[in-house]
Amino acid sequence: MKAYKIPEATVMRLSVYSRYLYxxxxxxxxSISSDEIARGVGVSSAxxxxxxxxxxxxxxxxxxxKVDVLYGHLMKILGLDRSWNAIIIGAGKLGSALALYEGFNTRGFIIRAVLDNDPERIGTKLGNVxxxxxxxxxxxxQENNITIGIVTVxxxxxxxxTDKLIHAGVKAILNFSPRVLKVPNKIILRNVDLSVNLEVLSFNINFSK
Amino acid sequence: MKAYKIPEATVMRLSVYSRYLYxxxxxxxxSISSDEIARGVGVSSAxxxxxxxxxxxxxxxxxxxKVDVLYGHLMKILGLDRSWNAIIIGAGKLGSALALYEGFNTRGFIIRAVLDNDPERIGTKLGNVxxxxxxxxxxxxQENNITIGIVTVxxxxxxxxTDKLIHAGVKAILNFSPRVLKVPNKIILRNVDLSVNLEVLSFNINFSK
DNA sequence: ACCTTCTTGTGAAACAGTTAGCAAATAATA
DNA sequence: TATTATTTGCTAACTGTTTCACAAGAAGGT
Structure with missing residues (x-):
């Protein structure tokens, strides 16, 4: 594909644009102008x-x-013109919530399995898994051709x-645990640290006064 | 407080450092060097x-x-040398998971109330709220002096x-809904869009081949 | 056919954040 | 006390991202 690097912030905005267009x-x-999109999602038209x-x-x-044409392009760019198989490791509160979160399904991310080691949790149903x-x-x-592992342990x-997921063959990992993970270069890793988000808020409340 | 602007990325890293120091x-x-911290959390020592x-x-x-001294400074900088009262609006799967998430409590964020409009959910217990x-x-x-509103509707x-939260007097909002919120300047807003995170992954899997 | 209005696409400028490199400070050793 | 090995704090260079500003293209009106 394209040669040079796309800023991550750009990719995140594309995702937001696509939902706004939807x-x-x-x-x-x-039909819509860049200025209207900009005001709709809170950035500049440039x-x-x-x-x-x-x-x-x-x-x-x-x-x-043209709204529908641009939407189609964005979905294709984001890789959402197809579906993706994912697995959740960790069936605690957060893992369960994500397993049942409709927002993933509607964008083509299908949770194929949810795993845990706690006997209390094994066997419980989360939606249809x-x-x-x-x-x-x-x-x-392997049997579900899963490319994305979601870590909520x-x-x-x-x-x-994480090591097990990589060994099993996933290409990308979405990490919700508050731990810095070591992964090989070819593995795509994103961290979503919920506490960090709250702490940025408390910093800002604190700092702005 | 301080005059000039701190990059948000810096604040997020401070939060990560603080947990590593803990x-x-x-x-x-x-005792620890910047180089050791750097390797521990995956950034450069500079x-x-x-x-x-x-x-x-x-x-x-x-x-x-000195580990304990630096930790103390970071906690103070992040505003974590005190506790913060928060409210969750939306007792769906995600809201419930957040209400029960221990990671918040251990860093001083106390969920004082969880609200919803669904009669099915009203009256159910989430931990002790x-x-x-x-x-x-x-x-x-007002009665709990809540400064942070968490939106999971x-x-x-x-x-x-969001408008109601602001009107009631919260200072900051953590938004988990996939919607761009309009808030006055003085309100601190952070968006955690779970789908965007997955979509950045699918983009990268897609784009890197 | 020409003029006016509108809005994209893009190079250049401005801004922001990260990395590099080194002087200054400290501790350990001889 | 001098020497050496460390490691911070800081300035400067670099890299990346956002904003600016305008030429180019399109549509509608006269």
Whole structure:
């Protein structure tokens, strides 16, 4: 694909744009300008155009963008013109919540399995998947062609399950544990640290006065 | 307080450093260099020193940092030398998971109330708080001196509950709904969009081949 | 056909954040 | 006390991202 690097912030904004466009389509809007998108999602219009410019020319000068066409391009760019199989490791509160979160399904992310080691949790149903023992990790990843592993275990177990996921063949890991994970270069890693987010808030409340 | 702006990335890293230092204290480590911190959390040592330099001089040249002292400074900088009262709006799967998440309590964030409008959910217990009707929002915020509102309602209700939170007097909002919220300047807002995170992954898997 | 209005796409400028490198400070050793 | 080995704090260089500003293209009106 394309040669040079896309800023991560750009990718995140594309995701936001795509959802905004979806909403517009729902409302029956056919055409939109970069300025309207910008106001809708809270960035500058130059930012919107720059972000899109990484991938091509999708608009018409003097006119704007066709909502459905741009939406289609964005979904393709984000890799959402297909579905992705994912597995959740850790069936605690957060893991369970994510397993049942509709927001993933509606964007094409399908949770194929949820694993845990706690006997209390094994066998319980989360939507239409049943919590299974950690042992079946490699098996489930391979038989379901799972590319994304979601880690929601305590910090102490995070590196271990991550290693197992990588060994089993996942390409990307979304880590919710408050632990810095070591992964090979070819593995795509993202960290979502819930406490960090609250702490940025408390810093800002504190600091702005 | 301080005059010039701290990068958000710096604040996030400070939070990560602080947790790493806590772990070190637990392990009985007394002193540490920026290089060791750097390797522990996966950044460069120059980055660590730069981040700390925004706030003062906490180390000793030729020696390093005293773990407990640096930890104390970081906790104070992050505003974690006190506790913060928070409220969760939306007792769905995610809201419930957050209400029960120990990671918040251990860092001084106390969930004082969880509200929802669904009669099915009202009255259910989440740990030691009971889900209540949305009506009591202003009352709960004021009587508990709540500064942080956590929004876990569907996108369609997000702006409305946000407005209510602001009106009731919260200073900061952590938004988990996939919706761009409009808030006054003085309100501190952070968005944690779970789908965006997965979509950055799918983009990267897609794009890197 | 020409003029006016609109809005994209893009190079250049401005800004922000990260990395590099080194002087200054400390401790240990002889 | 001098020497050596460390490691911070800080400035400067670098790299990356965002904003600016405008030429180019499109549509509608006259």
């Amino acid at each position: 909403q517009l389509m729902d409302d029956g809007v056919k 930012q919107v155009r720059k972000d899109l410019a990484y991938f091509g020319e999708f608009g018409t000068r003097g006119v704007g963008y 049943e919590v299974e023992k950690l042992d079946v990790l490699a098996e489930r990843v 305590p910090a102490s177990a995070a590196q271990e399950v | 772990q070190l204290m637990d392990d009985g480590v007394k 980055q660590v020193r730069k981040d700390l330099a925004y706030f003062g001089e906490f180390g000793t040249r030729g020696v390093g940092y 009971e889900v209540e009707k949305l009506d009591v929002l202003a009352e709960r915020v 569907p996108a369609s209700a997000a702006q409305e509950v």
